[in-house]
Amino acid sequence: xxVAEVMPPVxxxxxxxxxxxxxxxxxxxxxxxxxxxxxxxAGTFHALLGENGAGKSTLVKCIMGYxxxxxxxxxxxxxxxxxxxxREARANGIGMVYQHFTLVPSLTGAxxxxxxxxxxxxxxDWKKEMRALTAFLDRMPFRVPLDIPVxxxxxxxxxxxxxxKLLYLxxxxxxxxxxTSVLTPDEADEMLGLLRGMAKRKEITVIMITHKFxxxxxxxxxxxxxxxxxxxGGGNVADLSTEAMAKMMIGxxxxxxxxxxxxxxxxxxxxxxxxxxxxxEEGLPALDKLNLKVHAGEIVGIAGVSGNGQSELVEVLxxxxxxxxxxxxVKGKPFEPNRDSFYRLKIFGLPExxxxxxxxxxxxVAENMAFRNFDRPPAAKFGWWLSPGPMRDKARELIARYRVxxxxxxxxxxxxxxxxxQRAVLxxxxxxxxxxxxxxxxxxxxxxxxxxxxxxxxxxxxNHGAAVLLVSEDLDEVLEMADRVAVMSGGxxxxxAPIGETDRTTxxxxxxxx
Amino acid sequence: MSDNSLAIVFFALVGGAxxxxxxxxxxxxxxxxxxxxxxxxxxxxxxxxxxxMTAYAVSFxxxxxxxxxxxxxxxxxxxGAMHGYICKLPKVNDIAVxxxxxxxxxxxxxxxxxxxIQPSAxxxxxxxxxxxxxxxxxxxxxxxxxxxxxxIAVAIVMAWAFANTKWGLxxxxxxxxxxxxxxxxxSVDLVRFLSTTFGGFLAGVGGAFLSLYYPGxxxxxxxxxxxxxxxxxxxxxxxxxxxxxLAALLFGAAGAIGPALQSxxxxxxxxxxxxxxxIMTLFIMIASAGSKRAMRDxxxxxxxxx
Numbered sequence: 001x002x003v004a005e006v007m008p009p010v011x012x013x014x015x016x017x018x019x020x021x022x023x024x025x026x027x028x029x030x031x032x033x034x035x036x037x038x039x040x041x042a043g044t045f046h047a048l049l050g051e052n053g054a055g056k057s058t059l060v061k062c063i064m065g066y067x068x069x070x071x072x073x074x075x076x077x078x079x080x081x082x083x084x085x086x087r088e089a090r091a092n093g094i095g096m097v098y099q100h101f102t103l104v105p106s107l108t109g110a111x112x113x114x115x116x117x118x119x120x121x122x123x124x125d126w127k128k129e130m131r132a133l134t135a136f137l138d139r140m141p142f143r144v145p146l147d148i149p150v151x152x153x154x155x156x157x158x159x160x161x162x163x164x165k166l167l168y169l170x171x172x173x174x175x176x177x178x179x180t181s182v183l184t185p186d187e188a189d190e191m192l193g194l195l196r197g198m199a200k201r202k203e204i205t206v207i208m209i210t211h212k213f214x215x216x217x218x219x220x221x222x223x224x225x226x227x228x229x230x231x232x233g234g235g236n237v238a239d240l241s242t243e244a245m246a247k248m249m250i251g252x253x254x255x256x257x258x259x260x261x262x263x264x265x266x267x268x269x270x271x272x273x274x275x276x277x278x279x280x281e282e283g284l285p286a287l288d289k290l291n292l293k294v295h296a297g298e299i300v301g302i303a304g305v306s307g308n309g310q311s312e313l314v315e316v317l318x319x320x321x322x323x324x325x326x327x328x329x330v331k332g333k334p335f336e337p338n339r340d341s342f343y344r345l346k347i348f349g350l351p352e353x354x355x356x357x358x359x360x361x362x363x364x365v366a367e368n369m370a371f372r373n374f375d376r377p378p379a380a381k382f383g384w385w386l387s388p389g390p391m392r393d394k395a396r397e398l399i400a401r402y403r404v405x406x407x408x409x410x411x412x413x414x415x416x417x418x419x420x421x422q423r424a425v426l427x428x429x430x431x432x433x434x435x436x437x438x439x440x441x442x443x444x445x446x447x448x449x450x451x452x453x454x455x456x457x458x459x460x461x462x463n464h465g466a467a468v469l470l471v472s473e474d475l476d477e478v479l480e481m482a483d484r485v486a487v488m489s490g491g492x493x494x495x496x497a498p499i500g501e502t503d504r505t506t507x508x509x510x511x512x513x514x
Numbered sequence: 515m516s517d518n519s520l521a522i523v524f525f526a527l528v529g530g531a532x533x534x535x536x537x538x539x540x541x542x543x544x545x546x547x548x549x550x551x552x553x554x555x556x557x558x559x560x561x562x563x564x565x566x567m568t569a570y571a572v573s574f575x576x577x578x579x580x581x582x583x584x585x586x587x588x589x590x591x592x593x594g595a596m597h598g599y600i601c602k603l604p605k606v607n608d609i610a611v612x613x614x615x616x617x618x619x620x621x622x623x624x625x626x627x628x629x630x631i632q633p634s635a636x637x638x639x640x641x642x643x644x645x646x647x648x649x650x651x652x653x654x655x656x657x658x659x660x661x662x663x664x665x666i667a668v669a670i671v672m673a674w675a676f677a678n679t680k681w682g683l684x685x686x687x688x689x690x691x692x693x694x695x696x697x698x699x700x701s702v703d704l705v706r707f708l709s710t711t712f713g714g715f716l717a718g719v720g721g722a723f724l725s726l727y728y729p730g731x732x733x734x735x736x737x738x739x740x741x742x743x744x745x746x747x748x749x750x751x752x753x754x755x756x757x758x759x760l761a762a763l764l765f766g767a768a769g770a771i772g773p774a775l776q777s778x779x780x781x782x783x784x785x786x787x788x789x790x791x792x793i794m795t796l797f798i799m800i801a802s803a804g805s806k807r808a809m810r811d812x813x814x815x816x817x818x819x820x
Contacts, residue, residue: 087699102697105814106690107683115683116698122680151810282810 015205016076016093016173017042018063023072025058032058033069034229040222042077043202045195047216047237048209050226051249051447052418056209059226060175064089064096076173090118095171097162099178105151109144109161113168136168141194155182155307160191167204176208180215184305185475185508192219211249212476213242227251249448256452259459266483267296270467271436276326278309278316286312288491289326292469294436299458299468301482302493303475305511309491310471311352314440317469318349320357330436343372346435350442352471354425361414365406366395368413369428394431402427403453419450426457434461440471455481475507489513519778522651526777529655530770531763532662533728537562537737538762539665540720541744542751543672544590544713546758549748550676551709552689552702552815555597556612558717559741560619561590565721567627570732574635579726582635583661586722587715593619594714598707608817616741630732638727659727661719665759668716672755685709689813717741743795750798752811768794 018040025033033055040046050056062069065083073080076092083089086096103112114120114129130146137143144153144161153161159182166174174195180188196219198204210216216223216237224234225248232248271294280286286309294300304310315321317328319337328335330345341347351357359368367374370391375383378390395409404423406416413421422442429437439458443451458481462468472478478485485502487495487510495510541558548555565586573582597615601608644656675682687695688705695702724740725732747765751757772788775781 085699086697100693102691102694104687104691104694106686106811111683115680115687118699120680120683124678124680124683126678 014172015042015199015202017078017205018094018173018207019075019078020059020063021073021075023059023062023074024070025055025062025067026070032229033062036072036226036229036231038224038231038234040205040207042205043199044221045199045206045208045219047220047223048207048226049211049216049223049245049249051211052445053228053447054226054249055229056226057177058229060096060177060207060209064094064175090169090171093170093172094175095166095169095173096175097159097166097177097179099181101150101158101162103150103158103161103165106149108147108149109153110146112150112161113146113165116165116169137164140164140167141197142191155305156184156187159183163191163195172203173205173207176206178209178211180210180212181473182306184511185504186512188215189218195219213245216245217242225249253447253449255449256456259456259463261459262297262463264297264463266298267465269293270296270331271469272329274327274329276313276316276323276328278312278321278323280312286491287316287323287326290488290491290493292486292493292496294467294469296435296467297462297465298483299462299470299481300484300486301478301499302469302471302486302488303478303507303511304473304488306473308488310440310473310488312491313488314349314351314438314471317347317438318351318357320351346433347438348372348429348434348436349438350422350426350429350440351438352440352444355414355418355421358425359413359421362412364410365399365404365413365416365424366392366409369395369398369409369424372428372432398427398431399424419446422446422450422454426454430457430461434464434466437461437466437468438471439468441473442470443474443477475504475511478507479504487511522778523774525651525655526774527767527770529657530774531766532656532658533766534769535762535766536659536662536665536723536727537720537740538744538747538765539662539669539759540723541717541741542747542758542762543665543668543755544594544716544720545745545748546713546751546753546755547672547685547716548594548706548710548713549816550689550753550813551685551706552692552813553598553601553706553710554608554612554745554817555594555615555710555713556609556742556745557593557597557615557619558714558745559737559739560616560621560623561593561714561717562619562721562724562741562744563737564593564619564623565590565718566725566736567623567630567721567732568718569722570635570725571626571630573637573726574630574633577636579636579638579722582726583638583719583722586718588718590714590716590718590721591711592714594711594717595707597714598710601710602703602707624734627732627734631734634731635726637730638723640727659723661723661727664719665762669755669759676755686813689815692815717744720744739792743791746795746799749802749812752802753813754811765791765794 021037023033023036036059048056061067063074065085065088081092083092110130110133113133114124133146142160144157144164150158159179192215195206199206220237222235223237225232225245227249273290273292276287276290278287302310312321316323335341355361370379373379374386374391380386392409399406399409402423404427405420413424442454458468470481482499484496484498485507486493487507489511490513541562545555545558568589569582569586572585573579593615597611600606600611638659640657640659642653642657644652676686684700684705688700688702692702724736743765747761748758751761768790771790772784775787776784
């Protein structure tokens with residue numbers, strides 16, 4: 001049987017236009033979204049720009065029916081539609097790709113696609129379904145393996161499958177929440193380019209939440225900027241400069257000037273990783289004979305698509321994960337990641353998700369800030385008799401110096417906002433002499449002001465002669481911060497270059513493993 | 515040991531596997547279904563005992579052992595449904611509830627079962643796969659109860675359904691990623707409730723086998739922890755119904771080591787060999803806890819892995 005007999009002729013899909021009028025969402029005392037009206041024409045690629053907490057997610061969740069809006073209407077193709085849950089949104093042709101994946105890990109690609117259909121047959125005839133799926137994929141701009149479990153797919157493949165799922169379900173308005181964070185620059189460009197092409201052909205309309213100006217200017221037709229729950233501006237991307245958009249996003253918040261990078265040449269090798277190997281939870285190799293040197297007074301930025309061993313590397317260096325082979329050498333001596341060595345060799349770190357990895361959420365800010373030295377004088381006598389007084393005093397000093405916003409040193413650290421948790425941990429880690437600093441995704445999910453502050457702190461440590469290892473999934477951050485760039489792919493460092501001798505394209509190619 | 519006694523031991527082990535494995539099989543299949551949907555039911559030991567009591571009582575009163583089997587399944591469903599309902603409530607830990615349900619199930623069974631320790635109820639029949647050989651020993655060893663075959667059929671149907679039916683995929687979805695299931699409009703709680711209920715039904719049927727076929731009477735020490743071992747067995751079988759059958763056969767054979775050796779005159783360490791299934795459980799738990807393959811197959815929503 002040929003494909004043509006199985007598949008009905010492809011019906012020309014029509015893109016949806018969407019309009020929101022006066023969308024407002026109030027959570028208790030918090031106005032998360034206030035009177036936002038926007039219009040996205042059919043077949044356009046629309047960007048939703050804004051800082052964290054600006055209300056982008058709230059807006060799309062109101063559209064999708066996750067939240068019921070306090071006020072406001074949604075118009076699809078000019079007709080008012082009430083959507084009370086995501087299923088109703090789906091029935092109306094609106095699909096969303098979330099930042100976290102909504103695929104079922106143990107199911108294969110094909111199983112995920114078929115079961116996502118509302119009319120999935122009770123008994124699945126896999127021969128017939130596979131024929132239909134193959135025919136469907138032939139019409140699609142990108143393809144993914146159908147017969148392996150999603151758990152064994154790379155992040156990029158999962159992301160593509162998420163989007164394919166929406167297209168498979170015939171959704172004609174796609175909402176994408178930061179869709180490129182798990183892709184290499186090339187993959188991101190390819191995917192956005194293909195979606196843009198589909199929009200141009202009026203097959204779909206796309207709304208993309210993003211904070212990357214490059215993606216907005218390259219792929220989007222129009223843009224809406226939100227700040228603190230309100231629509232600040234927007235219009236055709238062609239009419240707006242990056243500066244204008246950035247200004248709309250930030251408003252009048254004062255941003256700390258970036259610390260000036262001192263032009264000292266880097267010193268001796270401080271941190272050296274030799275043929276380092278480690279395994280992930282499933283016993284598969286996560287680090288594969290990794291070699292890297294970091295000198296005093298330089299920042300080595302590790303770029304790479306997430307899931308290529310970066311988290312495992314940071315965990316190994318911070319003692320959270322055993323390494324199975326190889327050596328870590330600090331200042332010429334072998335290094336065992338334990339409390340004593342951290343103290344003696346002055347190794348400090350800011351891991352990703354600090355609330356989870358670097359604090360005990362229910363303990364107080366003061367206690368959390370004392371983790372590095374609570375068992376040493378003046379906080380402790382004889383190494384075990386703790387005195388809360390000096391601990392609190394030290395915390396007060398750090399809170400003031402690093403501008404941590406908290407009610408008191410006695411508040412639980414979990415009650416602080418993300419940026420303030422980050423500052424509190426940074427205060428703890430940077431308050432004494434630092435020789436080695438290991439930082440992972442330090443600015444993830446923070447607003448501009450915190451980002452500038454934290455980056456300046458890191459640069460200052462570099463200027464003071466610390467060897468800084470910066471692991472970041474945000475290539476722009478690496479390009480801005482690093483003196484040397486190392487690219488990690490498949491658990492290996494496969495490319496190292498001084499920042500002046502490389503560019504985004506070259507790095508992107510190595511991120512993809514070439 | 516002579517060739518003859520080796521053969522005797524071998525057939526005794528095979529016979530033991532066929533005879534003893536059935537309750538393991540049913541409880542393991544019930545637990546497999548429950549865990550695939552993302553919930554642990556440690557209460558299946560209680561379900562097994564209650565099923566045994568119910569089956570015996572109903573068989574005694576109606577004279578029909580098969581009605582007893584059905585009643586045992588139904589009593590298991592009730593316990594399963596209770597577990598499923600309680601676990602649906604917010605902030606309830608399914609492990610703790612499971613232990614409570616285990617004690618509750620055995621308690622209820624002992625309470626109502628007092629009257630049935632003495633009387634003799636009609637038992638389930640059997641047929642021999644070895645009758646054609648004319649060898650009494652083989653005929654004896656290859657006695658098969660229909661429930662054994664039912665168990666294998668259930669396992670095959672389950673394995674097929676997990677891969678080829680909408681409901682199978684929905685159960686796996688609920689067990690592996692509740693957010694994904696919810697996003698598709700599947701009620702995770704309902705799926706788990708139904709899976710737990712049907713899992714309880716299977717465990718109850720396993721209990722019927724204990725009281726109506728082998729050992730074939732009702733008393734309070736009937737199960738001696740088989741329900742709990744079956745839960746361990748599911749981990750060993752890495753959540754595959756077919757492997758559950760194989761693992762159950764292995765456990766059955768281990769349980770027959772003591773009697774088999776005794777039958778050829780080796781009585782030393784009789785109690786030690788009788789403890790083989792328990793020792794095996796322990797080693798299997800140690801071996802599979804560190805097993806990376808087990809980690810890969812475990813349903814993502816299971817509270818024991820979170």
